Amino acid sequence: MACRLAFASPPSPTAFRVGCVIIDADGRLLSQGYSRQHDPHDHAEEAALAAITPNDARLRSATLISSLEPCVARASRPRGCALLIADTPIPRIVYAWREPTLFTAGGGAEFLERQGRTVVEVSRLAAEARTPNDGLLRAPRPDHVSQPLPVADG
Template sequence: MDDLGWLALACDLAALCPPSRTAFSVGAVVVGADGREISRGHSRDHDPNDHAEEAALARTDADLTGATVYSSLEPCGRRASRPRPCAELIVASGARRVVFAWREPALFAAGTGAEILAAAGVEVVELPELADRAREPNAHLL
């Protein structure tokens, strides 16, 4: 599967999120350097404070060196509900690439995840052609 296919899957996972008035609905997929899916997650997966990338990373103890994280929304660079934002968790995981569809709107926090990732040497790719699809499960917030 290519980047658009994996990112479309992440957007589909966002639709599984229980709606929230205080958080975005996001889906994430972690794909290994070999092109195989390692794990997936979505916002509020097991806990009301779960972020999609956090949930996907927590589901694996695999070596993520060279992995790609696909997220329907730009990974957060700041959050109030946990000590570390998703961008920092991704950097710490060893993943070297992040592909997302929609830049985080400044509704809850400033979207700085892409900048944090890039500053840490992670390749960041935005595919805005799927942004509308990523926004759909968040229509109640916009």
């Protein structure tokens, strides 16, 4: 469901299309979100967390499922999704695709594990999570910082 939800994300040349769901201990949907759902800078996990009351007792046994590994750092907001998740009592995080180092260094899974959370990568779904991002992944990227051209003497 999280991988399919990513297709609702508007494409962006500078951010992944990601879907996220939060389910209770019985597998019932508590909330969902996708990238850029309400704001051009929304991340999927951020949108899903915003859609549920932070003190909801069901979060203590919930699972957050994301199509992409939650980020630690981001350019558009001061706190990454892994930090937002760490502020909740959600004990289990499942994701399909480990974050490529296209925009940030990644590391959300390791950060959450250090916070005592159970983190599960379901790599057999990684291709499904990558699909809505195919255009972004194929876009040419400069492999070096361009140097200024020398100024001719006048």
